[in-house]
Amino acid sequence: xxxxxxxxxxxxxxxxxxxxxxxxxxxxxxxxxxxxxxxxxxxxxxxxxxxxxxxxxxxxxxxxxxxxxxxxxxxxxxxxxxxxxxxxxxxxxxxxxxxxxxxxxxxxxxxxxxxxxxxxxxxxxxxxxxxxxxxxxxxxxxxxxxxxxxxxxxxxxxxxxxxxxxxxxxxxxxxxxxxxxxxxxxxxxxxxxxxxxxxxxxxxxxxxxxxxxxxxxxxxxxxxxxxxxxxxxxxxxxxxxxxxxxxxxxxxxxxxxxxxxxxxxxxxxxxxxxxxxxxxxxxxxxxxxxxxxxxxxxxxxxxxxxxxxxxxxxxxxxxxxxxxxxxxxxxxx
Amino acid sequence: xxxxxxxxxxxxxxxxxxxxxxxxxxxxxxxxxxxxxxxxxxxxxxxxxxxxxxxxxxxxxxxxxxxxxxxxxxxxxxxxxxxxxxxxxxxxxxxxxxxxxxxxxxxxxxxxxxxxxxxxxxxxxxxxxxxxxxxxxxxxxxxxxxxxxxxxxxxxxxxxxxxxxxxxxxxxxxxxxxxxxxxxxxxxxxxxxxxxxxxxxxxxxxxxxxxxxxxxxxxxxxxxxxxxxxxxxxxxxxxxxxxxxxxxxxxxxxxxxxxxxxxxxxxxxxxxxxxxxxxxxxxxxxxxxxxxxxxxxxxxxxxxxxxxxxxxxxxxxxxxxxxxxxxxxxxxx
Amino acid sequence: xxxxxxxxxxxxxxxxxxxxxxxxxxxxxxxxxxxxxxxxxxxxxxxxxxxxxxxxxxxxxxxxxxxxxxxxxxxxxxxxxxxxxxxxxxxxxxxxxxxxxxxxxxxxxxxxxxxxxxxxxxxxxxxxxxxxxxxxxxxxxxxxxxxxxxxxxxxxxxxxxxxxxxxxxxxxxxxxxxxxxxxxxxxxxxxxxxxxxxxxxxxxxxxxxxxxxxxxxxxxxxxxxxxxxxxxxxxxxxxxxxxxxxxxxxxxxxxxxxxxxxxxxxxxxxxxxxxxxxxxxxxxxxxxxxxxxxxxxxxxxxxxxxxxxxxxxxxxxxxxxxxxxxxxxxxxx
Numbered sequence: 001x002x003x004x005x006x007x008x009x010x011x012x013x014x015x016x017x018x019x020x021x022x023x024x025x026x027x028x029x030x031x032x033x034x035x036x037x038x039x040x041x042x043x044x045x046x047x048x049x050x051x052x053x054x055x056x057x058x059x060x061x062x063x064x065x066x067x068x069x070x071x072x073x074x075x076x077x078x079x080x081x082x083x084x085x086x087x088x089x090x091x092x093x094x095x096x097x098x099x100x101x102x103x104x105x106x107x108x109x110x111x112x113x114x115x116x117x118x119x120x121x122x123x124x125x126x127x128x129x130x131x132x133x134x135x136x137x138x139x140x141x142x143x144x145x146x147x148x149x150x151x152x153x154x155x156x157x158x159x160x161x162x163x164x165x166x167x168x169x170x171x172x173x174x175x176x177x178x179x180x181x182x183x184x185x186x187x188x189x190x191x192x193x194x195x196x197x198x199x200x201x202x203x204x205x206x207x208x209x210x211x212x213x214x215x216x217x218x219x220x221x222x223x224x225x226x227x228x229x230x231x232x233x234x235x236x237x238x239x240x241x242x243x244x245x246x247x248x249x250x251x252x253x254x255x256x257x258x259x260x261x262x263x264x265x266x267x268x269x270x271x272x273x274x275x276x277x278x279x280x281x282x283x284x285x286x287x288x289x290x291x292x293x294x295x296x297x298x299x300x301x302x303x304x305x306x307x308x309x310x311x312x313x314x315x316x317x318x319x320x321x322x323x324x325x326x327x328x329x330x331x332x333x
Numbered sequence: 334x335x336x337x338x339x340x341x342x343x344x345x346x347x348x349x350x351x352x353x354x355x356x357x358x359x360x361x362x363x364x365x366x367x368x369x370x371x372x373x374x375x376x377x378x379x380x381x382x383x384x385x386x387x388x389x390x391x392x393x394x395x396x397x398x399x400x401x402x403x404x405x406x407x408x409x410x411x412x413x414x415x416x417x418x419x420x421x422x423x424x425x426x427x428x429x430x431x432x433x434x435x436x437x438x439x440x441x442x443x444x445x446x447x448x449x450x451x452x453x454x455x456x457x458x459x460x461x462x463x464x465x466x467x468x469x470x471x472x473x474x475x476x477x478x479x480x481x482x483x484x485x486x487x488x489x490x491x492x493x494x495x496x497x498x499x500x501x502x503x504x505x506x507x508x509x510x511x512x513x514x515x516x517x518x519x520x521x522x523x524x525x526x527x528x529x530x531x532x533x534x535x536x537x538x539x540x541x542x543x544x545x546x547x548x549x550x551x552x553x554x555x556x557x558x559x560x561x562x563x564x565x566x567x568x569x570x571x572x573x574x575x576x577x578x579x580x581x582x583x584x585x586x587x588x589x590x591x592x593x594x595x596x597x598x599x600x601x602x603x604x605x606x607x608x609x610x611x612x613x614x615x616x617x618x619x620x621x622x623x624x625x626x627x628x629x630x631x632x633x634x635x636x637x638x639x640x641x642x643x644x645x646x647x648x649x650x651x652x653x654x655x656x657x658x659x660x661x662x663x664x665x666x
Numbered sequence: 667x668x669x670x671x672x673x674x675x676x677x678x679x680x681x682x683x684x685x686x687x688x689x690x691x692x693x694x695x696x697x698x699x700x701x702x703x704x705x706x707x708x709x710x711x712x713x714x715x716x717x718x719x720x721x722x723x724x725x726x727x728x729x730x731x732x733x734x735x736x737x738x739x740x741x742x743x744x745x746x747x748x749x750x751x752x753x754x755x756x757x758x759x760x761x762x763x764x765x766x767x768x769x770x771x772x773x774x775x776x777x778x779x780x781x782x783x784x785x786x787x788x789x790x791x792x793x794x795x796x797x798x799x800x801x802x803x804x805x806x807x808x809x810x811x812x813x814x815x816x817x818x819x820x821x822x823x824x825x826x827x828x829x830x831x832x833x834x835x836x837x838x839x840x841x842x843x844x845x846x847x848x849x850x851x852x853x854x855x856x857x858x859x860x861x862x863x864x865x866x867x868x869x870x871x872x873x874x875x876x877x878x879x880x881x882x883x884x885x886x887x888x889x890x891x892x893x894x895x896x897x898x899x900x901x902x903x904x905x906x907x908x909x910x911x912x913x914x915x916x917x918x919x920x921x922x923x924x925x926x927x928x929x930x931x932x933x934x935x936x937x938x939x940x941x942x943x944x945x946x947x948x949x950x951x952x953x954x955x956x957x958x959x960x961x962x963x964x965x966x967x968x969x970x971x972x973x974x975x976x977x978x979x980x981x982x983x984x985x986x987x988x989x990x991x992x993x994x995x996x997x998x999x
Contacts, residue, residue, distance in 0.1 A: 011478045024478060026471055070475040123838055125829070128461060128794060130483035137833055138692055142736040145677045145690060150796035152820070153829040154485070156839045163458070163486040167470055172456055173489045175510045177841045178859045193511045193529050194545060196859050212860060212893050227545050228561050228587075228894050230919040230935070253563040254589050254605055254894075256920050256935055269563070269589055270605025272920055272936025277975045291976070309610045310624070312645010312978010344811045357811060359804055403808040461794060463816035487818070496791070496819040500803055505789055506822045508843045526844045526862050527878060560878050561894050561920075586896040587922050587938055602896070602922055603938025642943045643957070645978015 005083045006030055007040035008097045009055055009067045012079040013131050020047075021124055021131045023079050023096040024165050026068045030106040035062045043080045047093040050080045088115035095120045099159075099182035099199060103166035109184050109200045109218050110242060117199075121158035128152040131160070159199055170205070183213075186221070194227045201233070211251060214243070222248040226269060230256030241275065246301060259294045262301030271307050271314070279305070279316045292316075337365055338416045340373035341430045342388055342400045345412040346464050353380075354457055354464045356412050356429040357498050359401045363439040368395045376413045380426040383413045421448035428453045432492075432515035432532060436499035442517050442533045442551050443575060450532075454491035461485040464493070492532055503538070516546075519554070527560045534566070544584060547576070555581040559602060563589030574608065579634060592627050595634030604640050604647070612638070612649045625649075671749045672696050673706035674763045675721055675733045678745040679797050686713075687790055687797045689745050689762040690831050692734050696772040701728045709746045713759040716746045754781035761786045765825075765848035765865060769832035775850050775866045775884050776908060783865075787824035794818040797826070825865055836871070849879075852887070860893045867899070877917060880909070888914040892935060896922030907941065912967060925960045928967030937973050937980070945971070945982045958982075 008025035015021050032040055039058045043050065055078055059066040071078070081097045089095045095117050101107050124131040128151060132140055137153070144151040154177060155161070162183050163176040170187035173179055174195070183197035186205020191197060195209035201217045203209055211225030214233025219225065229251040231243050245251070246262040252269030259275055267273055275295040280288050297303060297316060304317040341358035348354050365373055372391045376383065388411055392399040404411070414430045422428045428450050434440050457464040461484060465473055470486070477484035487510060488494070495516050496509040503520035506512055507528070516530035519538020524530060528542035534550045536542055544558030547566025552558065562584040564576050578584070579595040585602030592608055600606055608628040613621050630636060630649060637650040674691035681687050698706055705724045709716065721744055725732040737744070747763045755761045761783050767773050790797040794817060798806055803819070810817040820843060821827070828849050829842040836853035839845055840861070849863035852871020857863060861875035867883045869875055877891030880899025885891065895917040897909050911917070912928040918935030925941055933939055941961040946954050963969060963982060970983040 011475065024474065026475055068471060068475065070472040070479075074475065074479040076479065125833060128483060128485055130478075134833060134835075138734060139736040141690065141830070142677065142692055142734065142740070145796075146736075146740040146742065150794060151830070152794055153827075153833070153842055155842050156829060156833055156837065158838065159840075161486075163489060164474070164484075167458060167467060167486070167489055169467075171489060172491065174492075174513075176486055176488050177510070177843070180840075214893075227547075227563050228920065230893050232919065232935075252605075252607075253565065254561065254587055254920055258935065268605075269565075269591065269607055270603075270936075272918075272934075274918075274935055280976065307645070307975075307978075309640075309647040310613065310645075312640070312973070312976075314975040344808065357807065359808055401804060401808065403805040403812075407808070407812040409812065461816060461818060463811075494819075496822060497807070497817070500791060500800060500819070500822055502800075504822060505824065507825075507846075509819055509821050510843070560880075560896050585938075585940075586898065587894065587920055601938075602898075602924065602940055603936075640978070642973075642980040643946065643978075645973070 002041060002045070003084055004029075004032055004037050004040045005086050006081070006097055006101060007032055007036075007043075007083070008081050008100065009050075009071065010079045010081065010093065010096070011071070011074065011076075012093065015122075015133045016136065019122070020079065020092045021122060021133070022160060023081075023093045025081075025097055025100040026071055027065070028097055028100045028104055028106065030101050036066065038062075039066050040082055043082045045082050045084050047079065047081050047091050049077045051077055055080075086113045088113055089117050089120050092120050092122065096165075096181075100166060102182045102184050102200060102202070103162050103168065105168055105184060105186065108204075109202050110216060112200075114200060118158060123156065123158050124160075125153050126155045126157065126160055128154075162197075184218075188221075192227070195225070198233065210253070217243045217245075219245040219249070220247040220263075223250070225251050226253035226255065228254050229267075230272070232256070232258040232274075241295070241298065259298040261303065262299050264301055265303045265305075267305045268307070271305060273305055273314070277314055279314050281316045281318060283318065335374060335378070336417055337362075337370050337373045338419050339363055339414070339430055339434060340365055340369075340376075340416070341414050341433065342383075342404060343412045343414065343426065343429070344404070344407065344409075345426065348455070348466045349469060352455070353412065353425045354455060354466070355493060356414075356426045358414075358430055358433045359404055360398070361430055361433045361437055361439065363434050369399065371395075372399050373415055376415045378415050378417050380412065380414050380424050382410045384410055388413075419446045421446055422450050422453050425453050425455065429498075429514075433499060435515045435517050435533060435535070436495050436501065438501055438517060438519065441537075442535050443549060445533075447533060451491060456489065456491050457493075458486050459488045459490065459493055461487075495530075517551075521554075525560070528558070531566065543586070550576045550578075552578040552582070553580040553596075556583070558584050559586035559588065561587050562600075563605070565589070565591040565607075574628070574631065592631040594636070595632050597634055598636045598638070600638045601640070604638060606638055606647070610647055612647050614649045614651065616651065668707060668711070669750055670695075670698055670703050670706045671752050672747070672763055672767060673698055673702075673709075673749070674747050674766065675716075675737060676745045676747065676759065676762070677737070677740065677742075678759065681788070681799045682802065685788070686745065686758045687788060687799070688826060689747075689759045691747075691763055691766040692737055693731070694763055694766045694770055694772065696767050702732065704728075705732050706748055709748045711748050711750050713745065713747050713757050715743045717743055721746075752779045754779055755783050755786050758786050758788065762831075762847075766832060768848045768850050768866060768868070769828050769834065771834055771850060771852065774870075775868050776882060778866075780866060784824060789822065789824050790826075791819050792821045792823065792826055794820075828863075850884075854887075858893070861891070864899065876919070883909045883911075885911040885915070886913045886929075889916070891917050892919035892921065894920050895933075896938070898922070898924040898940075907961070907964065925964040927969070928965050930967055931969045931971070933971045934973070937971060939971055939980070943980055945980050947982045947984060949984065 008028040010023040010025040012023040013021040159180040162179045172190040174193045178196045180199045182199025184202025188206025192210040196212040198215040208224040210227040211229025217231045249265045255267045256272040277294040341361040343356040343358040345356040346354040492513040495512045505523040507526045511529040513532045515532025517535025521539025525543040529545040531548040541557040543560040544562025550564045582598045588600045589605040610627040674694040676689040676691040678689040679687040825846040828845045838856040840859040844862045846865045848865025850868025854872025858876040862878040864881040874890040876893040877895025883897045915931045921933045922938040943960040
């Protein structure tokens with residue numbers, strides 16, 4: 001019997017050629033089992049267009065619901081995506097389904113095959129009338145003005161903002177334009193106006209995010225990013241290291257990190273630690289234990305990074321326990 | 334006779350259970366006197382729902398106007414808040430009234446009792462159709478798509494943006510999503526795209542704000558915050574010191590301060606001064622007068638903070654007059 | 667025969683007194699020649715209001731089109747601007763035409779006379795119903811609420827956002843509220859959520875812009891600005907030097923520059939170079955060649971700026987070829 005990796009019933013916008021522009025999946029499923037799996041297998045693998053009646057029949061066959069009640073009231077063809085396996089992304093609707101899985105917290109960042117996502121997300125104008133193909137935009141703007149109306153354009157991008165598709169419970173998002181669909185925001189996460197979360201990146205919650213969580217970056221519970229704090233992403237100069245921050249860390253305002261951190265680490269406001277930063281590692285008595293490139297400290301816990309404001313020296317304060325842990329960690333490097 | 338601390342006639346949105354979600358007060362009053370006070374006292378203390386006819390009668394009884402003419406034309410029940418004293422916030426409408434007082438410039442930040450504000454502001458989805466309860470959002474999004482319409486969600490937050498409620502005269506706000514209701518923007522203030530102003534915080538005007546004014550922070554006239562400049566707030570790691578900046582200061586781009594500053598202070602671009610930063614204080618001849626933690630310099634005037642780019646040393650350049658002032662100031666610490 | 671510096675047929679909003687608030691020019695022309703010039707010269711110099719029939723006649727007289735087809739279907743008076751020369755800006759419509767020329771990539775930043783632009787751009791509320799005069803805003807907000815509708819206010823500013831007027835081909839703009847009309851975005855430019863581009867400023871493309879391009883600043887192809895990277899503008903403390911960055915530069919996240927850079931320059935993440943920063947210039951062997959103020963290095967190529975994380979010293983690594991180039995360059999200072 002076939003497997004179901006992911007399944008969703010969605011409402012799509014289509015463009016001038018009939019191609020899918022975007023797709024809303026109100027209740028996506030990851031690796032469904034039992035009657036939900038059976039229901040998914042009623043539909044062809046891949047992406048298909050389905051009449052609402054078929055969805056109603058499939059919904060009736062499950063204990064609970066396959067789709068939210070509001071979707072059953074829609075009187076138009078729906079888009080069904082049934083992915084047998086976590087393969088590279090093959091079409092736009094599948095890309096949207098995978099992004100929904102992340103934002104619905106069904107899977108963590110860096111756990112899915114997202115190959116092909118850029119190729120299969122069309123670059124669209126996201127407007128007050130929904131997504132519009134860029135080529136059709138000028139005429140739409142003129143037409144709106146001519147009839148005394150207004151077309152507001154929020155972005156021109158491959159990725160839409162998350163909240164127009166998913167608002168996970170227990171979050172606050174002060175400026176929704178800064179969270180892409182595909183972000184993972186755990187329960188208890190607040191993203192302030194200066195915060196940013198890319199797709200396939202996130203905060204496990206609870207977190208206070210006033211800085212930028214780049215593609216691939218994950219921060220664990222209790223970790224806060226100060227205003228304009230930066231995390232280097234693999235798409236933008238951070239190299240091949242995927243950055244994660246453990247629990248109860250603080251990256252200060254206007255600070256940044258190019259290395260992963262374990263738990264209970266702090267980077268003081270205004271200090272940027274890159275992988276190549278040479279750091280003086282000092283123990284709890286203030287004595288220098290050694291000098292290290294920051295990348296050698298990657299993943300360590302209980303580290304406090306500051307710049308001595310009288311000598312300009314970047315220091316990592318830690319304690320013997322933490323140093324021992326780091327040594328163990330890096331014995332495997 | 335009773336006192337009136339604050340009074341407002343507002344237009345509220347209500348949620349599924351009839352609870353007030355938000356309230357617009359076009360013309361709030363702080364400590365009204367004379368016939369305006371008499372008019373306010375026609376209404377019960379606390380928050381009440383009032384028919385428009387009663388408002389018209391009260392409006393006729395004042396010299397001038399109690400509410401703007403446009404509000405008199407509204408044919409629906411209005412929300413009246415009559416606060417006898419500046420007590421802790423007891424309901425949503427009262428919270429909105431106090432936030433309006435700040436944004437209408439009727440009172441400065443840090444002058445009102447805002448206890449209870451978080452508890453009484455519901456976390457809402459702020460949409461192109463106005464505020465919507467988060468639980469009702471998914472159905473609203475599906476329904477909008479199903480009818481070929483679009484629901485745009487701007488934020489999911491307890492605080493709305495200021496300009497949907499108040500646009501004080503003489504300001505420019507390049508990206509309104511970054512100014513919360515309850516911000517105080519004085520005449521002549523420009524907030525550029527990177528600027529941010531939290532509730533109970535503000536700029537007395539005239540100011541150029543390209544950085545972040547955290548909750549509780551106030552900057553005086555002539556003071557500018559460069560792009561992404563940071564001010565530490567009491568809600569986010571800045572500790573118990575409320576930060577104010579005096580007149581004619583400049584916090585450079587990507588710089589920051591964790592201490593209050595007096596007048597005519599400058600922090601160079603890219604330098605973050607925290608309360609614990611050890612600073613070499615030098616006089617006008619360049620000689621070091623003493624070393625001090627930045628918190629000991631809090632509130633001083635005529636200070637220039639730079640980092641020597643050859644030694645990494647953080648320096649506060651000042652002059653004897655300024656040092657003397659600081660010494661006096663800190664004799665009381 | 668008269669010259670035509672710039673020409674456009676636009677759709678304007680007008681305010682309560684009939685004054686033009688803004689104007690959309692879907693197909694502006696710079697120094698038209700041949701029958702396009704002849705068509706432009708059918709219209710009076712300066713700004714005029716023209717019936718659509720006259721536009722149709724002029725359009726028929728050109729080979730190709732004078733205006734897009736959608737504009738010919740508009741059944742209302744149009745605004746024609748015919749500027750004989752690049753003089754100081756004399757009215758609102760002319761200001762909009764010049765801003766369109768930049769965003770349509772018809773001319774580069776810093777090539778036009780923009781004197782008078784602030785005086786001729788009214789400060790407006792930019793709303794979901796289009797631009798509204800600030801004085802009329804309160805009544806509009808009350809009226810929207812009273813009828814169960816919602817008026818969303820995006821900004822209160824002299825400059826609107828670019829994408830509501832122009833979306834040049836081959837760009838992605840993650841948060842359109844951060845790009846002002848009058849920005850120049852070359853083909854292949856992506857502006858991420860933290861990116862910002864002012865009017866009369868831009869990226870020649872291809873570029874990844876996650877930082878701020880201030881008024882007057884231009885970055886050449888292959889140059890990237892990391893998250894929250896800052897470029898000093900002439901309007902905001904950068905002094906009189908107009909900053910340009912050559913090709914294939916990288917200004918790291920949270921870094922900044924107050925000097926122009928040539929090609930292939932890098933400023934490490936978190937480092938802010940101001941004109942006055944004293945820099946140790948070292949050659950490829952690591953030996954210090956000289957100390958220099960950063961402004962003396964302005965415009966040089968192949969420079970890498972870092973701060974030694976053990977000594978706090980700001981260093982410019984370069985090579986003899988680059989130093990020689992710089993010396994030549996500055997022989998003319």
